Amino acid sequence: MKSAVLVGSLVAVVTAAVVGVSAVTTVVSQDAEHDAARRANTSCNAMLGPVTSGPAGSGAGDAAQLTTEQRGTVAQIIAIGKKRKMPPRAWQVAIQAGMTESGLRSLDYGDRDSLGIFQMRPSMGWGTPEQVTDPQYAINKFYDVLQKVPNWAEQRPGESAQDVERSAFPDRYHKWEPMAAHLIGHVGLVDDPTGCGEGTGRLLPAPTEAAGNAIKFALHQQGKPYQWGALTNQQNSYDCSSLMLQSYREAGVTLPRVSRQQFQAGALLPVKDAKPGDLLFWAYDTSNPDTIHHVAMYLGDGKIVEAQQTGVPVHIRPVSFTENELVPQAVRPGV
Known part of the structure; x- marks a missing residue:
């Protein structure tokens, strides 16, 4: 029985490693792919998100x-x-x-x-x-x-x-x-309020290399216990938002402490368009950000890493974009 558990654990670790490498590779690849576009628009406000x-x-x-x-x-x-x-x-x-x-x-x-x-x-x-x-x-x-x-x-x-x-x-x-x-x-008759030009006024910058670094940090916290209100100056335990805060802080991006505030801390996009490193949110009323109660990091391929609840350690799990209480907008921190 112990050997079966050990094999299962090894499979989980290998799976997590594959997911992590895939997500980070995607982020870095997209960052390079869109770098020229971002440089061309360095003066436009769409760089900050919509x-x-x-x-x-x-x-x-x-x-x-x-x-x-x-x-x-x-x-x-x-x-x-x-x-x-x-x-x-x-x-x-x-x-x-x-x-x-x-x-x-x-x-x-x-x-x-x-x-x-x-x-x-x-x-x-x-x-x-x-x-x-x-x-x-x-x-x-x-x-x-x-x-x-x-x-x-x-x-x-x-x-x-x-x-x-x-x-x-x-x-x-x-x-x-x-x-x-x-x-x-x-009323102001402004066709392109961001100043980025036709076709790029709604440009959302791709995930940055910081997102890849945040993913790496979050994946390394797997197995650590959930603790509501966990301190953000230690890595012994996490709640949902402290995991996001510390992961992005390690990558050089500052996030607020709680999930409702983190929803305001980046560019918003349809959740179905989420990329690795984007944050997903759950709310009692999905149309009201004031009711947000959970946040997780999207890894790509229909998976998230999260600190979910008491008794459940930091882990990776599958996610459906139609699951109950999932807010229809994701957040891309640092852009």
Whole structure:
């Protein structure tokens, strides 16, 4: 019986090694194959991933619900942005910030002394109450501060919105990314908001060599125990998100600690198009990222590596893109 177990273990190790080599080879090969394309587009924002985090057309429904006042605010944000020669990404940042803070309305009330479209506080030096409730002043002031944010155009719009607003809830600006992208295309009449040119505006960079290194690290953790809330400064045990964090940290890519945050930490793509190194997520409500409860790393060939639950060590298992609770978008970290 012991010899049978030993043979089974050896087969599992060999299988894992084959899967690992295949996945890493695929990643490195694709990285080389697309390197020239990425270099040719070094100045385009598609290098950071898609402008919108939702499926194609997902922002249209929210945009259709906007009132006349809200659409008027959007038009002002875009008009002032154009006049100031700000790129479409700046308009998107302002739209997402305005929608989050006030519903794109110039409010005469708010938390403490917060007022206007962006809930600017006169007590914090944003201007007088009369100024911050004047849409033209507020929009120009927002752009003034945005332009002072280092590398604001090289990160997701929601992150730049947070850099301006300094909210206690930094992730909430991402919610309106699909709608804002839709609006800059349809209200702003921008055919190619990423600036990458026809045919490449929706280019998603291939997995990088970092993904291959992350896979190698994750595969070497097989057999280690699951521990909820595992420390990220040791490799004795893992929960699902700490395995992803440490695997990509070893590869030079920083991920947030928990799975819901990791969903916001890269370019999104249809889960059926996932490549080795991409992250897959499971949620109680697959349309609501706030309900994400599990993350794993895709290895290719219909397999994942994961730290699943108490009593189950880190392992490789088959995955189906139609299985229960699997979120329809995957995340490609580091691009």
